[in-house]
Amino acid sequence: MIMITLVRIELYKIFSKPRTYIGFVAIAFLVPLIQVALYIDGETYIEFSLQNLKEAFEFQGNLLNGFLATYIILATLYVHIPFLIALVTGDLIAGEAASGTLKILLTRKADRTMIVVSKFIAGMIYTATLIFFMAIISLVLGLAIMGTGDLIVIKNTIYVFAENDVLWRLIAAFCFGLIAMWCVGALAFMFSAFSDNAIGPIILTMTVIISFIIISAIDLSIFRAVKPFMFTNYMGSWKLFFEDPVDYNKVILSAGVLIFHILGFLGISIYHFNRKDILT
C-alpha cells in the first residue's frame, strides 16, 4: 500500500514538470511530419528501393500505407527516443538531490529501497506512456492518412507481409521496443542515483548509447568480440518480428539480456542509494 502511494506521488512529481511533456510534444510533431512527407513522396522512395525487382516484375497494389509508415517511424525514431526517456528518468534522483528535496524525502517513514523502487516504477510508467503514445499516434494517424495494406520490409531479403499478418508484428515490435526503452530508462536512473545534478545522467546515458551504437555499426573484428556484451546490440531485435519465420530464440535471448540489464541497473541504484551520504 505504501509502495502504491509512493509511486503515485512520484508520478505526480514527474507529470508536474514541464520537461516530461517535451517527449510527447516532440513525438506529436515528428510523427505527423514523417507521415505527411511519406504520403507526398513515399511512392518515389519505394520505387527507388525496388528498382531491380521492377526489371522482372509488375507491381500490383499499394505498398505505401499506414503499416509501412509506422514501421519506418519505429525504425528511425527508436535511436532518438532514448534521449526523451533519459530526460525524465535521469532526473528522478539527481533532480531531487540538486534541488535539496531528497533530504526531506528521506526523513519520511518509507525506507530508502522503497523510495528508489517507487521512483524506478514511476520512471518505467512514464516510459511506457511515451511508447504507447508513439504507437497509437503512428498507427492511428498512419492508417487514417494512408490506409491499410501489405507491409514490405527490405533487408538482405525482401519480405512482404499480408495485411492480416502485420498488426500483431507491429504490436510485438512496440512491446519489445518498450523493453529496450526501459533498459535505457534504467541506465539513466542508475546514473541519476550517482549524480547530484540532472544534466550529468542525461548526457552520460546518451554518450553510452551513442558510443555503443557506433561500436556496433563498425564491422571490425575487435568490436565484433565485444558486441555481444553491449546491451544496445539487443535493442534493435524488435526487427526480428519482421522476418519470416520469426526467430523466437533470438527474441527471447535479446529480451532476456535487456531485462537482466534493467534488473542490474536497478540493483546498483538500490545498493548505491542505500549508502548515499545525504548529510554532506
Added chain:
Amino acid sequence: MIQRALIFSLFLLLPSMVQAQSKDGTAILEQVKEKFYTIKEYEANVKIKVDVDFVKIPVKQGLIWFMQPDKVKVKIPGFSLLPKRGMNFTPNQLLTGDYTAIFIREEKLGEYNTYVIKVIPSDETDDIILSTIWVDQKRMVIRKLETTTKSEGTISMAFQFGPVVKKFDLPDEIIFTFDLRKNELPLGLTGDFENTEPRDKKSKNSKGTVTISYLEYFVNQGRAIAQFKKNK
C-alpha cells in the same frame, strides 16, 4: 565406290527429310490459334506463388479477366508481384503480325509428344528475338514456350493442363521462369541502418519463378466483358 555410298546414305536420310518438310510450322500454330479463338472471354480465380530467393511474399489469391484479342486484367488484394512479361500472354498475341514459323522436330516433353516450332518475328524492332514453342500433338495446345527478348532476357513458360480435355482447353497452371539480377538492396526505406549482418558483396544472377494456378474458369459467360466495360 564413294559415289555409291553417298547415294545409299541419301536414300537412308530421304524419309526423315520428307517427314520434316511435311510438317508446316505455320499450319500447326494456326490450329493452336483457331482452338484458342473459341474462347471469347473468361474470368478465372487464381493463386499466385512467387519464388525468388531474396523475396518472401505470401501466396496470393485473386481474379484474372481475359477478353479477345489481348485484353487482360488482374485483381489481387494487397500487394503482389506479377511477371512483367507473359501475364497477358495468349497464342494470338505471339502469333499476330508478320512472323516466320519453322518446324524443327518432334520431341517428347515429359509424357507428351510435341512439335517444336521456332518463331522469328519479321519486324526487327520487335522486342522478341526468338520464340520456341512446344505444341502438344494430341490436344493442339502450347505445353511450353521459351522467348528470348532484347530487354528482359529469356523467359520460359510451362503450361500444365488437366488430364481430361474439357470444352475449353485452358491451362490449370502456368509456371513462369525468368532471369533475375540481384542488386545490392538500398538501405533507408525502412531505416535498417544498424543492420550489421554481412551483406553480399557481389551482384548475383538468379532464377525466379512465378506459378499461377487457375482454380476455376468462367468461360464465355460475359463476366470479363462486364469487367472491361466497367473500366471504360
